Amino acid sequence: MPPVITNIEDLRQLARKRVPRAIFDYVDRGSYDELTLRANKADLDAIALRQRVAINVEHRSTATTLLGEPARMPVAIAPTGLTGLNWGDGEMLAARAAERFGVPFTLSTMSICSIEDVASVVQRPFWFQLYVMRDRGFAASLIERAKAARCSALVLTLDLQIQGQRHRDIKNGLSVPPRLTLANLLDIASKPAWALRVLGGRRKTFGNLEGHVRGADSLSTLSQWIAGQFDPTLSWADVEWVRGLWGGKLILKGILDAEDARLAAAAGCDAIVVSNHGGRQLDGALSSIRALPEIADAVGDRTELLFDGGVRSGQDVLKAVALGARGCMIGRAFLYGLGAMGEAGVTRVLEILRNELDVSMALTGTRDILEASPALLRLPGETARGAGPVRRVA
Numbered sequence: 001m002p003p004v005i006t007n008i009e010d011l012r013q014l015a016r017k018r019v020p021r022a023i024f025d026y027v028d029r030g031s032y033d034e035l036t037l038r039a040n041k042a043d044l045d046a047i048a049l050r051q052r053v054a055i056n057v058e059h060r061s062t063a064t065t066l067l068g069e070p071a072r073m074p075v076a077i078a079p080t081g082l083t084g085l086n087w088g089d090g091e092m093l094a095a096r097a098a099e100r101f102g103v104p105f106t107l108s109t110m111s112i113c114s115i116e117d118v119a120s121v122v123q124r125p126f127w128f129q130l131y132v133m134r135d136r137g138f139a140a141s142l143i144e145r146a147k148a149a150r151c152s153a154l155v156l157t158l159d160l161q162i163q164g165q166r167h168r169d170i171k172n173g174l175s176v177p178p179r180l181t182l183a184n185l186l187d188i189a190s191k192p193a194w195a196l197r198v199l200g201g202r203r204k205t206f207g208n209l210e211g212h213v214r215g216a217d218s219l220s221t222l223s224q225w226i227a228g229q230f231d232p233t234l235s236w237a238d239v240e241w242v243r244g245l246w247g248g249k250l251i252l253k254g255i256l257d258a259e260d261a262r263l264a265a266a267a268g269c270d271a272i273v274v275s276n277h278g279g280r281q282l283d284g285a286l287s288s289i290r291a292l293p294e295i296a297d298a299v300g301d302r303t304e305l306l307f308d309g310g311v312r313s314g315q316d317v318l319k320a321v322a323l324g325a326r327g328c329m330i331g332r333a334f335l336y337g338l339g340a341m342g343e344a345g346v347t348r349v350l351e352i353l354r355n356e357l358d359v360s361m362a363l364t365g366t367r368d369i370l371e372a373s374p375a376l377l378r379l380p381g382e383t384a385r386g387a388g389p390v391r392r393v394a
Helices: 008-018 021-028 035-045 090-101 115-120 136-148 167-172 184-191 194-198 224-228 236-246 256-268 286-297 314-322 332-341 343-363
Strands: 064-066 069-071 074-077 129-130 153-157 249-255 271-274 304-308 327-330
Touching: 008 021, 008 129, 008 343, 021 167, 021 184, 021 332, 035 286, 035 314, 074 090, 074 343, 090 332, 090 343, 115 136, 129 136, 129 271, 136 236, 136 286, 153 236, 167 194, 184 194, 249 256, 256 271, 256 286, 271 314, 286 304, 314 327, 314 343, 327 332, 332 343
Parallel strands: 074 327, 129 153, 153 249, 249 271, 271 304, 304 327
Antiparallel strands: 064 069
8 A cells, every 4th residue: 555645754764775875865864063054944834823713715837937937936956965776867857757747956066967867857847956066167167057057047056165074874884876885785675676776867966967077977075075166256247257158147155144144245246045055054054944034134125135944844845935035945855756656756745845835824814925925924932913022820
């Protein structure tokens, strides 16, 4: 009997059973003590929604626009590395699911399927995420390939100049393709369906790098390779260089501080992603939701804001939009769906988020997601609006 899937956690538990440990942990875990990873979700959970009644909410709309593109709800699929190792051809399947559902899809530089692979299975343009490596010529070539594939936005990630240590990846010996140690062989042997799907996929290593970057087709460990390729000298001058080469809509991802947000807006970007890389970089950094209001105040209407970090429900989406985000990017949530059920799992994630968002809007008296504001929320420490101090009962 097939499992009954009602929320994102159901898909997470199913993915845990179906995906090898090294790949699942790469998706699921964070850096160092995982303080920021946990704070992303805990701080979202600490924000209460104001339940309202006797308001006509018969006709509701979750529709919006993200960077001028229509979206069925304020959600986009975030760029994630190794997606195609959760399910064979995973990036292609996720892009197709996003297109059919009506939300943007973002392809990572560190994807298994290449830019061209994804472009071959979709009709609408998708977004491409860029890491600037030491070889600037290769970065320029990625930009040209994204243009040729008709990508409608470039997402430049700024918070991975140096990788935060992810203990679980080191202990699992994460490599691409997966290293065949005894422990990994036993784990993979217990998941034959996963092995058949990945072996049957179009690619087994980083499709965007294969044939272009030495050593990309056989990595000893992912973290060691990143340390040798990613560029710690990345600066705002490079942002301007990328912007000039690209010439289209530019999104800057990894902004968590108001001062950086002002610099990003001054650099002429079209959107900012408020993000701490899913708690996978600077452990002890603010949660994304705590940083969002200050950044929204800092940039005003000079640039669009997207939110990334801990989104597992439609309620989370509503909270982020109410605090100033135009939309949310989902990473782990869609990867859980992909690892659990492939393309159908990604579609199920999007359905769950939209249904939860729609119900939450109705119960907060919100007819249109574009009307969401801080008035929908009660932040930690706030008392009821219009009420005096909370009276304690002995």
